[in-house]
Amino acid sequence: MPNSNTHTDSSPVFSPLYQQIKSLLLQSLEKGEWNAGDLIPPEVELAKRYNVSQGTVRKAVDELAAENLLVRRQGRGTFVATHQESKIRFRFLSMKADDGTDFKTRSTILDVKHTTPPEAVRAHLELNKKDAAVQISRLLSFDNTPAVVEEIWLPSQIFADVTLDKLTNYKGTLYGWFEAEYNVRMIRAVENLRAVVATPQVAQLLEVSAVEPLLFVERLSYTYADKPVEVRHGWYLTAAHHYQNELI
Amino acid sequence: MPNSNTHTDSSPVFSPLYQQIKSLLLQSLEKGEWNAGDLIPPEVELAKRYNVSQGTVRKAVDELAAENLLVRRQGRGTFVATHQESKIRFRFLSMKADDGTDFKTRSTILDVKHTTPPEAVRAHLELNKKDAAVQISRLLSFDNTPAVVEEIWLPSQIFADVTLDKLTNYKGTLYGWFEAEYNVRMIRAVENLRAVVATPQVAQLLEVSAVEPLLFVERLSYTYADKPVEVRHGWYLTAAHHYQNELI
DNA sequence: CAGTGGTCTAGACCACTGG
DNA sequence: CAGTGGTCTAGACCACTGC
Incomplete structure (x- = not known):
């Protein structure tokens, strides 16, 4: 659901499309549509679902991966981060x-x-x-x-x-x-x-x-x-x- | 200087173009071509210099900005990070x-x-x-x-x-x-x-x-x-x- | 208004994984 | 080999800054 965000849009704040997609992904995570360790839908599918290009989905997912909420695995897919993974286990023990x-x-x-x-x-x-x-x-x-x-x-x-x-x-x-x-x-x-x-x-x-x-x-x-x-x-x-x- | 990196390249490691660009930018920073607080060349110019697309330069610069080595300012340009900035001053005092x-x-x-x-x-x-x-x-x-x-x-x-x-x-x-x-x-x-x-x-x-x-x-x-x-x-x-x- | 970074698209192709 | 994420390109347009 991309918004228009053209200059005719008088709203004071500009929110890029990928941020809106990120929010939607976050909502799906919050409400448990995908749980810890789950494989989330592939980028192409998410792009179709939200009616945006794959590049836009990619940028949203990239940010969530940078925040350690998602984990990308080339060739396999994108997963919801889980505390069961050994890498993540030590993130909270310094x-x-x-x-x-x-x-x-x-x-x-x-x-x-x-x-x-x-x-x-x-x-x-x-x-x-x-x-x-x-x-x-x-x-x-x-x-x-x-x-x-x-x-x-x-x-x-x-x-x-x-x-x-x-x-x-x-x-x-x-x-x-x-x-x-x-x-x-x-x-x-x-x-x-x-x-x-x-x-x-x-x-x-x-x-x-x-x-x-x-x-x-x-x-x-x-x-x-x-x-x-x-x-x-x-x-x-x-x-x-x-x-x-x-x-x- | 993009390398080919096609399947005919028998080198065992694959290094994406943007990583190579990032290394080149890093070298310029190291050798002082651009110093703390300096404005670095615009993306289009860097793209021309390295003979790659602007998107590739962008990804390299994005990573350097994420590492706090560069600071992007929309509408103005990309600057070399400096300890004179108040934001950065407190990065090292917790x-x-x-x-x-x-x-x-x-x-x-x-x-x-x-x-x-x-x-x-x-x-x-x-x-x-x-x-x-x-x-x-x-x-x-x-x-x-x-x-x-x-x-x-x-x-x-x-x-x-x-x-x-x-x-x-x-x-x-x-x-x-x-x-x-x-x-x-x-x-x-x-x-x-x-x-x-x-x-x-x-x-x-x-x-x-x-x-x-x-x-x-x-x-x-x-x-x-x-x-x-x-x-x-x-x-x-x-x-x-x-x-x-x-x-x- | 010109110049800069920021967003978005469409498409091609590559690297990696698992079956 | 099919499917996934990863890279790269070219181009259009937008938002922001300073002059």
Whole structure:
């Protein structure tokens, strides 16, 4: 459905066709017409569907691929990005070993409870006053050494039936689980980092002294349509690992 | 100079035309045919020069713009990115105030000396055994409150005549100065973050206790052709500010 | 108004994948 | 070998900037 956008169009903003196509593709992703890991229709078909040229569809898809929402595979097709892929798995874990070697991450769920979240968390998740949240506590180990303590809050409205058992039994990443069980894909996150002193509980879990400096990471994750859907607080031991970030 | 790349070309790797054009543009940037802030030739002209279509030039320029090496301005032309631009200035300072307000950054140069760098720094800068480096120490204040202590190493070969006086007298960012005075543009950096306890000297400069947890940032910066050209160690006070990072 | 980048099209052909 | 995304071209027209 191309609009005209000629000079006779008096609307103040100009929106290129490919942006409109991108929005339509985004809507299809949001409403689940194509789910994580699915093959989306080929470019020629999308071009027919939207009544535009293949080049225009291509530009829209290119942008969605650049944003890691779609994955192009030459010769095969274009797929909806999924947290099951190993490449994507590490997009949301920035830790590297100081010596550059790989390490095995293991997660131990400590606790799962449905509570009224702290005010700051409530605000970040854009919840109403009395909305509940699932609070997950976990301990991450790198090569069997305690490395990270995390507190995670999720809106109960979406993640209603999370239990410690279900979580413990799932093999894979949390985001993989959210995607598989709740059809919620995290596509973007903002992290705020600080150096803090360990709290007694965290120090104990990480098996370090109570004055150990820790990297404290506050994460707010978003799904489609910029909807905030997870708050995560992480206390990272940075004795043998570091948080790596590239400025481009 | 398009190559043929037909099936009669037995070379094992296929390099699209636009990638070759991109390399040529990169070479022109490296050798200083166009310098920071310069307007580069219009697309039609580049297309003529390289004997390809405008669309092919466009794709090459698009990629360089995506990498922040070039800046496109509709109706005006395409410019070489420069650290003088305010937008780019903040690409290499990730700190935000906790309350979201803006703050004024002031830099005080503490010391400048030409030394043999520590082994780790030497390796990162890919220097030979006896190569010297300039070591700059500075204190950054946010809104007139001490916030960051930095130690910076630069290859003396390039930054031969850096002195405390020259540095102190320059108004603007360090990268702006490197660009203006030495024609060296930082285009990419990798940062490793850790939580540490302040050293006595750093604690004194930041006016905090000797056990204050600090965010320690190790940065390696690169110029064109992936040449490492700066090592920077920063101790950040994160009481009122945090390091912000977006995962996309 | 001239010049620049930005959009859109139509079509040809290539590279890659899987069956 | 058919089908997919990837490259490249040529050309038309639009939006934006500065003069």
